[in-house]
Amino acid sequence: MKIGSFVMGGLAGAAVVMMIQRNQMMSAVAASVGHNLKHRMNDMKVDAIEKALNMKFASSFKRATDSVSHKVQNSSSHGGGLDEIEKIVAQDPSVSHEVNAILEQNGQQRI
Structure with a gap:
């Protein structure tokens, strides 16, 4: 420019x-x-x-x-979500106890 x-x-x-x-x-x-x-x-x-x-x-x-x-x-x-989780939880009693405690806190039925 x-x-x-x-x-x-x-x-x-x-x-x-x-x-x-x-x-x-x-x-x-x-x-x-x-x-x-x-x-x-x-x-x-x-x-x-x-x-x-x-x-x-x-x-x-x-x-x-x-x-x-x-x-x-x-x-x-x-093989199906919750069924598989139930099998895993059933194999270990300590895991089963923890899952049941959580379900009781939420007011749901126990496994």
Whole structure:
């Protein structure tokens, strides 16, 4: 950019500012436009931050739920959830005692 163009642009900008300051109507319009622009830029910033955080947490949440659903599918395909737990609990009396204590605290029936 030539220095002459830069100076002319600066002078034109200063002339516009002086014109806006002298005219109350133009000053009110400029203030309104500035306020709206500031409000929209703030909204865009908040939206961008929100989208970035949602992408980060959504992807980790998706991976976590995928691994849990994979584990549930594997456990159900191996022979049936609660039946398998009852077999494990029946093998060890101390585990059976602990499970029964927890179930009693929750008001459920004992195994």
